[in-house]
Amino acid sequence: MSQVQEKTEALIAAIEECEEYKRYREAKKKIFHYPVLKEKADEFRRCNYEFQKSRTDHLEESDKLLKEHESVMGHPLVWEYLTAENAFCRMMRQMNWKIFEKLDFEVNFDSKEML
Helix, strand or coil, X not given: CCHHHHHHHHHHHHHHHCHHHHHHHHHHHHHCCCHHHHHHHHHHHHHHHHHHHCCCCCXXXXXXXXXXXXXXXXXXXXXXXXXXXXXXXXXXXXXXXXXXXXXXXXXXXXXXXXC
16 A cells, blocks of 8 residues: 555544544434434535525625525524535645645646646
């Protein structure tokens, strides 16, 4: 096994032990006992993803999305699941960006920013 593969396995083990991942796994386990809540949470996740992908940056559009899903968002299991997922994703995103920042890897399409 190469050094990169070994370090990858070590990183995965470290992620599995971090609080963000443990919290996410626990919240996921709890919400799976309530399929209707899980389905509604996933519907919100889909809509939120589409909203973010659309690059629409209107406060009223964001408020509309939250109001449309207000009943499910107020449920403690859904709220915990979504906030735990968000915290875990934020941690993973920060980790990925840190790796890209330290390596000579082009992640944009602007050739003017080349070294």
